[in-house]
Amino acid sequence: MGGLLLLLWSWAGAQSLPKDVRERIIQATVMLLPTDRNGELDGSLGSGSIISPQGYILTNYHVVGDPDTRQLSPWIQVRVVRFVDREPEFTYWGKVVAADPNLDLAVVKITEDRNEKPVGTLKLPFVELGDSNSLGIGDDVFVFGFQGTGGMTLSFSRGSVGGFTGEDLNSSGRQWVKHDAQTGPGNSGGGAYDENGALVGVHSAGVAGEHNSRTSFMRPLAVAWGLITPNVTGFVLKKGAVNAGRTDSPRSTPAPGWPPALTTARGGVTGTVRVTGNAASGTWSTDFTELDKDGNLKGTARNGSQNQTAYFYYDDDNDEVWVEWTADGKAYASCIITPGAASSSDWKGTFYTFPTLDAKGTRTGECVVSLKARTAAPAPPASTTSGTWPPALAGGQAWTATFAQGGTYAIRLAAKDSEGDYPGTATQGSAKSDALVTFDPDTSKLLFIVSRADKTLLTCSAERSGQSGGTLRGTARAYRDAKDTGAAAGTCTLSLGAAPTPSAPVLTWPVRLGLGQRWDVTFPGVGTFALSVDERDDKGGFDGAATRGSEKGSVLLDDAGGELLVIVQRADKTFLVCSVQQGPSGGSLRGAATSHRDSQDKGVSLGSCTVTPR
Secondary structure (H helix, E strand, O other): OHHHHHHHHHHHOOOOOOHHHHHHHHHHEEEEEEEOOOOOEOOOOEEEEEEEOOOEEEEOHHHHEEOOOOEEOOEEEEEEOOOOOOOOEEEEEEEEEEEEOOOOEEEEEEEEEOOOOEOOOOOOOOOOEOOHHHOOOOOEEEEEEOOOOOOOOOEEEEEEEEEEEOOOOOOOOOOEEEEOOOOOHHHOOOEEEOOOOOEEEEEEEEEEOHHHOEEEEEEEHHHHHHHHHHHOOOOOEOOOOOEOOEOOOOOOOOOOOOOOHHHHOOOOEEEEEEEEOOOOOEEEEEEEEEEOOOOOEEEEEEEOOEEEEEEEEEEOOOOEEEEEEEOOOOOEEEEEEOHHHEOOOOEEEEEEEEOOOOOOOEEEEEEEEEEEEOOOOOOOOHHHHOOOOOOOOOOOOEEEEEEOOOEEEEEEEOOEOOOOOEEEEEEEOOEEEEEEEEEEOOOOEEEEEEEOOOOOEEEEEEEEEEEEOOEEEEEEEEEOOOOOOOEEEEEEEEEEOOOOOOOOOOOOOOOOOOOOOEEEEEEOOOEEEEEEEEEEOOOOOEEEEEEEOOEEEEEEEEOOOOOEEEEEEOOOOOEEEEEEOOOOEOOEEEEEEEEEOOOOOOOEEEEEEEEEEO
16 A cells, blocks of 8 residues: 555656646747858757747757857858757758846847748747746746757756756755756757646756765746846736736737847848938838848938938837938938838838937938848859959859869858858758858958868869969868868859859769769669769768659769779669669779669669760
8 A cells, every 4th residue: 555655646746737738838849059240050959949939949058159259150050840859950040139147148030031031920839938937846847948958859868956056056045946957068048838838947057966966957938027028029928926026917919920030031122111290201222231230130221312321120129120221320210110010021110310329319201111031142244253353253243163073063142250260051962051252452362161961171272373364273172170271172163143054073983972963773684773962971971862864763872992882772662772882984983783672671782884974
């Protein structure tokens, strides 16, 4: 009887969350990976909780920035859980909209999809907010996040509130809540929930003590209200929950698409502002093509002979959008739009003039803003690469970069960043990666950098002496990663305009595989398969498609260990393998062919096979 009572007591004291509640929390738990200004991951990761259907995420400051230097990551990769037994999928880009390093808390807002297109109105799964002040010692607490141990899939742990402590983790207070749920470094920023499934805290730290003891700490939600209340729209309080200093209802959902994602469009924004009732009356043509040091869009506003510097940004302190321009950097004219004045096409605002930056504005008229994402900035003609140095760069330009040992890439430039460089995208076949174009005035060299999907880098460095007609010729280098000193990789050419058909891979030994390459492999008694190299797998090989007439299959190519291995999986799930162990002969590679019934079959010899680039 005693054992049964103990079992019943244990069961009653560790209730689980209902399945539907757990599912909701899982869908609202995201992995956050901070990046540098070029969108490159910095190697760290953490967790976060979506607390509003509009895409606001609560997390730790140290997940998205450096509390010591007070530097925040410019862009955050947001990965969502599609299947609990798989790693989360990269789905969105987010920006930090509110942060407090002293509290180690931050709010991230989703602004773009993974292809860097503004997301518009979102209706995401989210969690309700609870009352952390009601927590008591011994209360159940449930933690969700990506703790890192046991892989990169989502982890759930359960524990109890162990106590409370002050800011220094030693004194009295409730600035921190102690708990004993199992956590790891990747749990930072993840949600802690009460028995009702309401978010009551943000897991932030774990401290090891003597004799293998460990205490985990979370920031109670009560500490986060100063960040949430003025910066997050659409959050919901769990019925019956209260919070310190706040008894009103949650903020109502704003007009659709507010705040406008256009304020973070990396490709730029263009359109008009129509002004009435003011000396500045008329239609101003605006074109925003770069980011200023504060991350706001910067460009020009033109009206007749007037050509002034313009800015377009979202003022999150006042929940307003500002479009303003200045002739001298001191006096400003501003069109200010509030959520209620925004529609799907035009935004009606109020026009103000400011004699100085610090002066109070005077309402002087009305204005209507019509803007859209800038799909392609006017690109200088190809002849601009000839006769002038450096070539005129601009957001929206399409360049072609051809590497003798890496193939051809189509590179599209985005708006100039705050460092004066041009980030962009590089496309080779169906594979897309990042690119950066910069000019070094000290060496007078133009540098194109392609960051490939396998994290290797290719660079093309061109000088004035390399200009020939509409083409720039330079030298290429290849890097295993960003820390590698690099190795010479032959020559490269750069030209302004659409990319030609990708060049055939160069036959060298050992073979250097690359994305976008096209090969033919011929098996005796079977025929020839056309191969396309489309993506890099996580083991260093290259995956792609294999086609022979109407037959479609897949291919794996691996160039490791001094051997080129070509494995074709046919539609009937059998395998053909061509193993090449020596250099080219007569423009082709020759190897030994085998046929396999399945992946466990040792196979039978088919004779000699050939691999030919095309």
